[in-house]
Amino acid sequence: MSKHKYLFSIIIMMNSDDVKNINYLLKTIYQENISIQALVVTDNSFEYQQLLKEIDSQYKSKISIVESESLSYTDVYKAVKDVISGKYISFVTDKMYYSDGTFSYLKTQIEKNALVVDSDIKVRCFSVTPIYVNSVGEEFAYPISNKKEELCNPLLNTNQMILYFNACFFHENVFEKISFDSSIKTEQDKDFLFKYFMNFEYYYCFSNKNLYYLDSAENEFATCMIQYEKAWYLDDAKNFLLKWTQESENFDYIRKNFIKVFTTYLLYARYNCNSNDRNKKVLNEEELEKFISLSKEILKYIPEGVILAKRARYTLNRPLKFLFIKYKCEALGYDYEILQTKNNFMISEPKGKNTFPKSYTICKIENEKVAITAMNYIDGHIVIDFRVYMVDFLNWDDINIEVHYNDKNAKLRQVDCYGLLRSFGQTIIHRKQYQVRIPVNTDAIQVEFFLRIDEDLYRLKIDYLEAAARLNYKYRFNYWRFNSEYVLFTDRSKSFFTIKRMTDKEEFFRRTTLLCQIYKRCISDKNPVELEMYKLRQEYYKLKKQYKNKRIWIMFDKLYKAGDNGEYMYHYLKEHAPDIEPYYIVNEDSVDYKRLIDAGEKNILKTNSHEARLMTLLAECILATHTNIWVYCGFTKEQQACIRDLLTAKIVCIQHGLTVQKLPSIKIDYLIIHCFIVVQVKWK
Known part of the structure; x- marks a missing residue:
């Protein structure tokens, strides 16, 4: 040099x-x-x-x-x-x-x-x-x-x-x-x-x-390319991760701990990238067995405290913690069991064995949540889809969930959907999915979720996962107006939500309060995203009455190109449905955008444009070819938090080549899909 x-x-x-x-x-x-x-x-x-x-x-x-x-x-x-x-x-x-x-x-x-x-x-x-x-x-x-x-x-x-x-x-x-x-x-x-x-x-x-x-x-499990390299799981797991965990015993405590945290994260990244067996074809059966064997050998040197620890930068999700503990136990030839105290679940050694240096708290029941994935208003009822995650360490039959509203116990229906999440063929999450219907027939209804263990009843916190859950905790005064009389809003305790009859005047006050809250956050955080959504909400309310009787339908294909189901439906609706205004979203720099504009098409929306977002909020229906609908319509996750209550368009899935057999694999619990178009008439 x-x-x-x-x-x-x-x-x-x-x-x-x-x-x-x-x-x-x-x-x-x-x-x-x-x-x-x-x-x-x-x-x-x-x-x-x-x-x-x-x-x-x-x-x-x-x-x-x-x-x-x-x-x-x-x-x-x-x-x-x-x-x-x-x-x-x-x-x-x-x-x-x-x-x-x-x-x-x-x-x-x-x-x-x-x-x-x-x-x-x-x-x-x-x-x-x-x-x-x-x-x-x-x-x-x-x-x-x-x-x-x-x-x-x-x-x-x-x-x-x-x-x-x-x-x-x-x-x-x-x-x-x-x-x-x-x-x-x-x-x-x-x-x-x-x-x-x-x-x-x-x-x-x-x-x-x-x-x-x-x-x-490596942390972006959906898109990182290293996950498709066989050497990542075999050569590098052996020559890099295993090598240093074995040699860690030769260093002082500080370096030994650093090595183990470093290698645990990189091993975790490999399993995280394989969530739902995303790239299961990379390794054949023999190679997979070799990688799991390498994983167990690595984990043999990793203390339980490192596996179970919560960190500022990354924390293993709970299912992977248990998988890693299981592998470690198998590598060392000992067992463990889950013990319940009054308010906690603990991981500990079985009686009569001295395998763990101490017991570890794996779950504080008071912090457990139900995750609401979607809410809708159907036939006088709020229909709630939600899931419970405690199946990752409890037996299915040990989980008894109750939903209470105004001192009544709602009837739950267990949803028949695919709840497994697998990594390298190992089930790491077994979600229990429910649906409950809450009748809307009184002035105010308070809805709460509970876990019953024997005679004890524990109130669970509520999390709102995606846009289809309608609510969030980012803004205190967020709400969802689901019909002309009622609204639904959260509580600051995060342990219940309220359905309440609300006049237009009361709703206007809450709406303006929410707008003020968004604006204050824009100013204090200097956040251009929130400022943009603040302006979008204002424009939406101005145009809502004007567009009330207009039937706006949105469609798209892959954003970088047109020419598939979405564009076909756009042209079909223009020709055969004069009462519908179809709009098509595509990237401005794509060849097809220029083609459509040159052909005289007026309702072509640029991806991520203000106009595309506004038309989405005013739309009656979205014909979707992909499940990541709101992102395709121009809303990032951060933006969705500001306008969840306004995403009211009906969604029709027109995914290419969709069969009824494929429906369980689609993340439909994150969406409110009103209709699926499948490939044969008899499967409608």
């Missing part, structure tokens, strides 16, 4: 052929007059000469293109080590970019000697905040990273751990002591970070500057 002539060297690994990505990354690197070296690395499969032609001319003279055997960190570093000239080095991909002012801020901090603490502490690494941006523009902070601007020591405080390698900048001297391990296939970056902390301990977190990334990390 040559003497540095730049302050920063950014190693950019090209893993796509879309030059828009790298041009935007380079824009965020060179928007300031800072001394930065950018090395663009391609492998043999990529036509880098063509890439060089397409890169924006203002950046061509500032970058160097380097060819590598592959895009593994081992090969990339080997290819660039002789040309790196920066003092601080970071590795990114072309699907990442920095927040405004990142490098000038970092330069200022370095010049202020912010990284020099004292002579005994050598800070050779600093980080910015990694933030994932999904396909619809939602932003999610990577969980295993620090959220404060401060000096961090993950060995002393594992909540300060950062596991997103690309957000880190390393002093050039670090690479003289630490190298990438070629025996590790998919987690060379995690291994490098791990070795950095074991050797140098400290890093500095600059949390007010961000690295945005478009390819999801």
